[in-house]
Amino acid sequence: MSDTNRRLILRERPTGRIDDTTFQLDPQPVPEIGDGEALVRIEYISVDPTNRMWIGEEPTYLPPVAIGEVMRAGGVGRVVASRHPGYPEGALVQGLFGWQDYAVLSDAAGAFVMPEIPGVTTSSFLGVLGMTGLTAYVGMHDIGRPQEGETVVVSAAAGAVGSVAAQIAKIAGARVVGIAGGAEKCAMLVDDLGLDAAVDYKADDWRAQLKAATPDGIDVDFENVGGEIMDAIFGRLNLRARVPLCGLISGYNDGEPQQMRAFGRVLTNRVLIQGFIVLDHFGQAQEVAQILGGWMAEGRLKAQETVVEGFEGLPDAVNMLFDGRNVGKLVVRI
DSSP, rough: OEEEEBEEEEOOOOOOSSSSEEEEOOOOOOOOOOOOEEEEEEEEEOOOOOHHHHSSSSSSSSSSOOSSSSSOOOEEEEEEEOOOTTTTTEEEEEEOOOSEEEEEEEEOOEEEEOOOOOOOOGGGGTTTTTTTHHHHHHHIIIIOOOOTTTTETTTTTTOOOOOOOOHHHHHTTTTEEEEEEEHHHHHHHHTOOOOSSSEETSSTTTTHHHHHTTOEEEEEEEEEOHHHHHHHHHTEEEEEEEEEOOOOOOOOTTOOOOOOSOTHHHTTOOOOOEEGGGGGGGHHHHHHHHHHHHHTTTSOOOOOOOEEEEEGHHHHHHHHHHTTOOOOOEEEEE
């Protein structure tokens, strides 16, 4: 075990993209633990669009990361020392551990002990079997409620949550259209994940592609992006359509509030829009992990993942999300 705990702390709040001035390396001794505590050696750190929101000035569903504070992030790792009965040495645990090598667990830490599942990679507990999968399941299954034969559209469908949500809709028997950037990602959605159609938002004719892919309108919009893509989708929503509002990634870097221009359709077609945050649904985590794990074992659900190697890759990994350089869940192996 190393005697140094590398930490990346917030140096200044970025305007736009994260750059070399945003974070600062702050190595510290590995923390000592007391009674009722455990020490986890972090193996993988989750990279999510909300990381960018957390370093802005405005509070979201959690307060902003403070200047000089370790960057907040989900992670998974092994307990290497313990004086807590709930976190035995060797246990695989997941929680909000931050951008560092080691974290201290206690009753207030909100960490979860993960089951050991043969053939399942450690990083999967940050993806399909972790908060990513829980987010996709709650949004699509509980809020979107796709029915057989309905048309479902998923924006950012090649991303972590979107790729799982789209497959959940297919399992439910819906016709599923994914929106992604670039021909390669669109081909992956159809050829690898089994979606019925894909729309390339980087193409000049993406609006025409969306119209052609949804000739009977849209019954469920799993919304991850916002902006003009959301407006185009809203213009095609059917009577009593459902919109699980998962994210608005198109506005996270510029800090501008999202404007909804196609709001009239929501009224006339009695559309249900429901925002949701995965933190409110942690009580379902084990049940959902079992469901999704079962579908994976049956070959009905595929996990897409992009792994960045090395602790130093964390800041740029966040930018990767907004550049579309990842497929599926983005994690950093530290």
